[in-house]
């Protein structure tokens with residue numbers, strides 16, 4: 121049972137990991153500043169397994185892959201948002217951080233609610249309120265990358281993208 | 284059914300006769316770019332893959348721009364490691380800290396050619412679409428896959444056509460046009476889509492202006508932004524192009540998910556207000572807001588004509604005492620040209636700080652970091668919270684002329700009023 125952090129629309133990669141920390145590329149160093157621009161207390165209070173629930177266009181802005189790396193290293197186990205910016209979405213998958221698109225979630229969760237997520241079926245449950253949401257299930261190809269632990273692991277196994 | 288430019292380029296690159304939106308293709312990459320912020324992760328990932336040699340060193344371009352010259356010990360260390368990587372891999376196209384911003388260097392040096400498929404480990408790679416190519420930003424791991432295999436998977440995007448008619452009026456710039464469009468479409472209005480900027484109005488806009496427009500395509504979520512190549516494109520590329528190219532155009536019966544049209548002649552100076560690129564209004568609606576810093580530069584508006592637009596306003600005057608104005612040319616070529624034309628002299632005489640080409644204040648890495656509560660008017664492309672320093676600072680995005688007029692008056696000012 122995971123706890124949630126709730127964020128609004130248009131959370132940019134500048135909020136997820138500000139530009140001035142990009143020269144630090146060790147995941148644990150990046151994790152110390154995760155979400156600094158949106159919730160300064162995040163890095164101190166986040167617990168392993170927590171899930172981020174957000175509004176639309178999560179991860180907009182820079183192509184910096186430091187953003188999903190920072191979130192994953194901070195312990196975030198998945199991001200569920202109403203929509204994602206394109207590059208962040210791909211980066212997260214490539215880093216093995218599950219991302220799920222789910223309409224209407226951001227207003228139906230409060231910080232600290234418990235959440236259950238079924239990635240295969242594409243179902244998100246607010247265990248605190250009992251509400252259930254239908255997410256867009258991940259394409260098989262994408263699930264396979266996440267399951268492998270990221271694109272690197274996937275490519276090591278398959279050597280090509282599509283088969 | 285016909286195809287759009289974007290579809291044709293992806294079809295050619297993936298060895299297919301025809302592709303349709305939604306289809307997943309594996310395409311061969313013509314040029315791949317990394318910069319000093321995204322290359323370290325790319326190199327780590329490449330090593331993680333156990334790959335010893337990049338697929339084709341001649342197609343790889345490496346540019347140091349985000350932390351150039353080195354802004355910290357860690358950045359300096361990254362530069363040292365990357366220079367080693369470039370030498371080991373025998374990558375001939377390497378631009379060190381003295382060359383400029385990647386998105387200015389690649390077009391200037393003739394890598395961005397009509398019909399090409401280009402990826403860059405930087406979101407503003409879409410800038411090159413101004414020259415009729417399909418160029419898109421990717422992350423570092425995807426880039427490692429490209430450097431290892433020469434290919435990448437793409438979902439063929441739906442295309443959107445934005446037709447621009449009419450001519451921009453005096454002191455109204457291509458920046459005002461793209462800000463207005465983003466204000467209407469929204470920061471995620473074109474996500475996963477390819478935006479084609481067509482129409483007579485677009486043909487009347489210089490290549491530099493087209494780059495400004497395409498640069499901000501990603502600020503509405505677009506995967507690529509493309510201007511159909513024309514005579515102007517050809518002329519601009521003469522003497523620059525590396526190799527031959529074949530312009531690609533959309534078919535008459537190509538399908539668009541959406542079509543919009545704009546009349547450039549009716550536009551007035553625009554500004555994007557904090558903290559979102561789509562909070563756009565006329566400069567007149569916010570004029571009078573006092574500013575602490577004015578930044579003219581970045582891959583959006585650091586080109587020669589941008590500097591000239593601003594210099595015309597500042598010629599023989601001094602910027603307001605309450606404002607620090609920074610001018611950062613986008614590349615060495617721009618710097619040199621501005622130097623020899625006396626443009627930089629105008630700035631220095633006006634009390635402006637002129638810095639060497641780099642991303643500089645655009646992403647808050649160095650040069651002109653904002654304090655809590657400070658307000659900046661910037662010619663760059665992003666005003667997200669924390670982008671240029673403190674999360675409690677505010678950034679307004681505007682054209683070079685508006686930035687200069689505001690620096691002059693110490694408050695946000697319509698450039699037609701000075």
Ligand code: SF4
Pocket residue numbers: 348349384385386405407581582583641642645646663664
């Ligand atoms: S100038 Fe700004 S937007 Fe452009 S590449 Fe540099 S940091 Fe990115």
